[in-house]
Amino acid sequence: MxxxxxxxxLRFIRFPAGHAYLWRDGDGxxxxxxxxxxxxPLIADVIRQSGYQPADLRRLVLTHFHADHIGAAAExxxxxxxxxxxxxxxxxxxxxxxVGPAPDLAxxxxxxxxxxxxxxxxxxxxxxxIDRELGDGDQAGFGDGAVAVAVPGHTPGSVAxxxxxxxxLFTGDAVARRGDGTVICGVFNVDRAQAADSLYRLAALDAAxxxxxxxxxxxxxxxxxxxxxxxxxxxxxxxxxxDTPGHLR
Numbered sequence: 001m002x003x004x005x006x007x008x009x010l011r012f013i014r015f016p017a018g019h020a021y022l023w024r025d026g027d028g029x030x031x032x033x034x035x036x037x038x039x040x041p042l043i044a045d046v047i048r049q050s051g052y053q054p055a056d057l058r059r060l061v062l063t064h065f066h067a068d069h070i071g072a073a074a075e076x077x078x079x080x081x082x083x084x085x086x087x088x089x090x091x092x093x094x095x096x097x098x099v100g101p102a103p104d105l106a107x108x109x110x111x112x113x114x115x116x117x118x119x120x121x122x123x124x125x126x127x128x129x130i131d132r133e134l135g136d137g138d139q140a141g142f143g144d145g146a147v148a149v150a151v152p153g154h155t156p157g158s159v160a161x162x163x164x165x166x167x168x169l170f171t172g173d174a175v176a177r178r179g180d181g182t183v184i185c186g187v188f189n190v191d192r193a194q195a196a197d198s199l200y201r202l203a204a205l206d207a208a209x210x211x212x213x214x215x216x217x218x219x220x221x222x223x224x225x226x227x228x229x230x231x232x233x234x235x236x237x238x239x240x241x242x243d244t245p246g247h248l249r
Contacts, residue, residue: 001015018214034060034073035071073094086157098125177215186199
């Protein structure tokens with residue numbers, strides 16, 4: 001794990017799988033996703049290095065139900081007055097400890113998926129509580145007006161967070177970025193057609209910075225990068241091995 005400052009109020013917590021992001025407001029901190037089980041002490045260290053305490057965390061937003069995004073959520077929720085938010089369509093799977101629908105894998109995705117899954121630590125997810133269920137367009141309570149954007153496809157209740165005043169977009173796994181810098185539609189989706197529609201929706205937002213669940217953030221002209229990815233959808237959603245996630249982090 002390491003940490004990168006993207007903006008004075010935004011820190012990127014780079015994990016081997018399932019990145020997290022820390023946003024600072026005047027009244028406390030917001031964490032986007034929580035990494036795999038066992039990640040809470042590492043995130044707590046990042047918070048302390050940022051000049052705060054874990055008890056200063058005000059909310060945790062979970063972009064979808066997969067274990068590399070909700071794994072440490074239950075422990076983090078116990079740090080203090082932490083509100084835990086997720087999209088209502090994924091809440092049943094979060095409460096089930098990351099048990100939900102399997103992805104509809106394209107042929108080229110199967111061996112990559114099997115390889116990645118075999119490399120992930122085998123540790124059960126403790127289901128976190130959910131304090132607030134988000135719907136499309138709901139205010140998320142941070143970032144001077146962050147808005148929840150429903151982006152189904154990767155999972156039924158995948159949700160992005162858009163901060164219009166700062167032009168920052170947290171995509172979860174609806175979008176990803178390869179090691180060579182190419183932005184692609186998220187992979188391992190339960191509904192590939194929905195995932196494509198969601199990418200087009202995100203590409204229409206006026207985002208300068210895009211923060212992905214896998215791959216390095218795009219720190220300039222993010223909207224253009226997302227639009228380019230959307231225009232390559234026939235490749236990135238299932239028929240071009242150049243867009244496999246083998247070099248995603």
